[in-house]
Amino acid sequence: MLKVLKFGGTSVGNLERIQNVANIIKKIRDEGHDVIAVVSAMSGETNKLIEYAEYFSDTPNRSEMDMLLSSGERVTSALLSIALNEQGYKATSMSGREAGITTDSYHTKARIEYIDTKAMKTAIKEGKTVIVAGFQGVSEEGRVTTLGRGGSDLTAVAIAGAIDADVCEIYTDVDGIYTTDPRIEPKAKKLDKISYDEMLELASLGAKVLQNRSVEMAKKLNVNLVSRSSFTPEVEGTLITKEENIMEKPVVSGIALDRNQIRVGMYGVSDRPGIAASIFTSLADENINVDMIVQTVGVDGKADLDFTIPTTDFESCKKVMEKFKDDTRNIDYNDSICKVSIVGVGMKSHTGVASKAFSTLAQENINLRIISTSEIKISMVIEEKYAELAVRALHEVYNLDK
């Protein structure tokens, strides 16, 4: 098999851990597999470099930031290659450029446009493990670029897709995807398999193991992703794959909790045409990620609007709302709420999933402030103080601890 492995900053956080990663790779090589390993910078390195740049400028030149930030992954890739070569496992590091990764020129947030896999294929044919510096590529103009947050995951998935690898294993300090956060519900179980769409819903709802950009790319390129831990490599991890590859589709796969939401209520919104569109366009223009919109129209034609935004967008949202204060009777913000979500591909073919959720929370006297549903997800906004209670009750009622 050809395996693409990705080791994040914590997994290569110090020299002992880089040695540990070398040991993981050696074991996989001994099993007869070919390996391309994508590595992040040692944890803390990228932040240190950002602080250096901020000493000189609040808005550092973005092309120079890429020159600066791309150095951390180069260091890790060289060290891991040295560790492997020392133990008789032929290896070669490659910068993003050497690995053939061409991106657009949008520095610090570049997108991968094309991967020329020739150099990697040649090295593999020569029996080498290829160690790619993640998070980076090169623009058409020949300048180094970086891919933004989660960039090393993207590098790994894109390479796996381009070179048609059998699997792309993402190593972090978490050994897979759980039915819910084990810190809230100790009975949470690790999932063996989960579909891309379920993973996307879980991730966007606060499960931070995999970045959505990577899962989306894995789905698009049909790459089998595995989430597993470099600290317990003997544990199998969770496979994220096509829905068709999952034989037994559970009705509910997991319960997600997102505490970083604020509910915005706009009451008595005037009935001039297009006002709602105007509000949401203004929010979108500020890159505010609006979710869970509910609109109720009264007999007077005036509407009440309820929606949630991420806590981080609170200040910019308030500025936008200022423009509409003459169009509404009252605007209020509530940050003591949270969003609990039930995710599962099986919902598509099962009825009664939502009503079971509503009655379970009702039994616990938890009021639902907003509800929204999609094909594979039911999200509910509740008071934050009920967060853990709601998660545990739902985890139990859908038998996720079994």
Add this chain to the structure above:
Amino acid sequence: MLKVLKFGGTSVGNLERIQNVANIIKKIRDEGHDVIAVVSAMSGETNKLIEYAEYFSDTPNRSEMDMLLSSGERVTSALLSIALNEQGYKATSMSGREAGITTDSYHTKARIEYIDTKAMKTAIKEGKTVIVAGFQGVSEEGRVTTLGRGGSDLTAVAIAGAIDADVCEIYTDVDGIYTTDPRIEPKAKKLDKISYDEMLELASLGAKVLQNRSVEMAKKLNVNLVSRSSFTPEVEGTLITKEENIMEKPVVSGIALDRNQIRVGMYGVSDRPGIAASIFTSLADENINVDMIVQTVGVDGKADLDFTIPTTDFESCKKVMEKFKDDTRNIDYNDSICKVSIVGVGMKSHTGVASKAFSTLAQENINLRIISTSEIKISMVIEEKYAELAVRALHEVYNLDK
């Protein structure tokens, strides 16, 4: 003018110092000059990376060492470019590869083969200051290489030669070349000008401001070098140039002292043919830098050999000597000696320089153990305890404090 400036590790040792370098460049730009700045890694960074590599291997893969070590200069070049751009001085960093520096494939000690100056010239035409990551290039195979010790100086000199710059200024923490070490003789004077050959003799004799490889390259490419300090940029520094450019040629330019020498004495060397050649070939094979050889032949045909070696080569020299112990009556080693040298292009046309040195030292009751002379240099091995006394006496007798 087009100026190539080189800032060493101490000059860019922390963020404040990088800001200081930016200020030096701004001033030169304000004076209307074009600037290519070559930078080293922040002091300590390269050693840190070497220690990292040594954690994994005593003999780390040399190509990977280059991937590793080249990252430090990239960081400095990006930071300096950010600092300049922030203050409205357009700048762009360039890796060795981007600056067009092609080397051979002798990793960790590569030699520059060719510089394609196109990218640098384009950037300068666009009004930008070019900041080149020193110490590195790219091999024909497309792998990053590094140039070994003093590599950033070489980068600067080679660029200055290739792009026909008016001057190449090497900034360190020392403000120029002195008539002798001011820590020994406080009356030492900074030289305004000195020839390449004098500089080579002074450097090889222990004045560590400029690496010989760089001075040799400057001589070959006819690059005007200036040694000056980034901590006192208002001080002019010392120009190292062609002998023809120096109008008033002093008889003696400086006195150099080298304490790191050991005198090897081989007594009663047998008179079999080629024995001396065999000894020195064996030493050369071990890369031992033999200097100041004196041979005296007795009436019995047996010879006494005296020569000096650097202290660092002592162990390997002893191993070589082991092979010849049957050919000699006695071998001894003396490490309490030092080498004092008088350097000056004016010696070529002046007589009596050597005799003045000998009589000066004789007046101080200092015995000369070995003497060797070249066109522009007189070196004398003396007991180490007389080192300072000898330097000060010679400094005075040649009027170097005037």
